[in-house]
Amino acid sequence: MTAPPDHAIAAERVFDGDFFRHNHVVLLRGGAIIDVTDAPPPGVPVTRLPPGAILAPGFIDVQVNGGGGVLLNDDGSVEGIRRIAEAHRAGGTTGFLATLITDTRPAIARAIKGVAEAIRAGVPGLLGIHLEGPFLSPKRIGIHDPARLARFGEGDAALLTGLGTRGITLVTLAPEEVPPGAVADLVARGARVCAGHTADDGAAIRRALGEGLSGFTHLFNAMSQVGPREPGAVGVALAEEGAYAGIIADGHHVGDLQLRLALRLKGRDRLMLVSDAMPPVGDASDGFTLFGRRIRRDGDRLTGADGTLAGAAITMAEAVRHMSGRGGATLAEALAMAALTPARFLGLDHRLGRIAPGFCADLVALGPDLSVVGTWIGGRARPEAAGRQS
Incomplete structure (x- = not known):
């Protein structure tokens, strides 16, 4: 006999990953x-969400540099990651990948150790690590520190994949900056690899796709653009049907027309929302320091002194709101891009990204304005989760 449920959540609208x-x-x-x-069933405690609320699969963010006043590069302790x-x-x-932007090899080792410890300590939602750099193009460096760029050498594949089976590892690199076979080595060791911060005209990226490269980091930003004859990173990303692409829907990084174009060409099954968030998320500060450079905050826009986006x-809720408003997506498409698509990219779509029997009870409740009114991870609600018990 099947054991009865121990709890239930009732909502006017339930998005199951595909449909409402x-x-x-x-x-x-x-x-x-x-x-x-x-x-x-009779006798089961029920949390009833407020009128108009939506219950959806919890969001999965593969690019979280920081939050709560903490930058992973500066604080990779269990408590630091917990605050993020x-x-x-x-x-x-x-669910999220703690993201380390370009840093030294000792810093990479420390971050991997910190993420492993945080996973072992049970930090809710932590899925693994995203190493964005240091094998990037100096021509498309963005806000990363050029002094910390490095050449891919012996031992680096082992270093980057040091988390092993304790969590997921995602590596962003510029394919033209690593030797042939490097991407294949990383993939063979269990990592997922994305192209990003690349100036390649498309040839090295296509070679990397053949070695197992599976995605692109923050589409349109810090990468070569479409030319009349060379596709550049953007062209390859948009044309390669099987490749995933993260995109920052904040109104600053990518124009609304480009969001619509990316959605039309990639579809919700391959385009995923990311926050690329820095320490000011969940923090009232007006900026932070990144490798000695002051980063200013103006609303939800972060820039260095020269105006470079940082x-x-x-x-993710704000990204969903922007994508389903100005980005041309339906609400169902935006919600899928924030949960099921990244789950599929990470190979976790057998347990995350849907509301269906057998899936983890990682859930988000959204109000009519798409503000977050509650979350559950493994069926456990935050203390402030909305809804009344009955």
């Missing part, structure tokens, strides 16, 4: 979803 269901109840047991039905996680959970993120100050 109206006036449904999600039944939970032991941190997992066991059914989606139109009424809870809490800041982003308030914005609907229930990551973002948005949450």
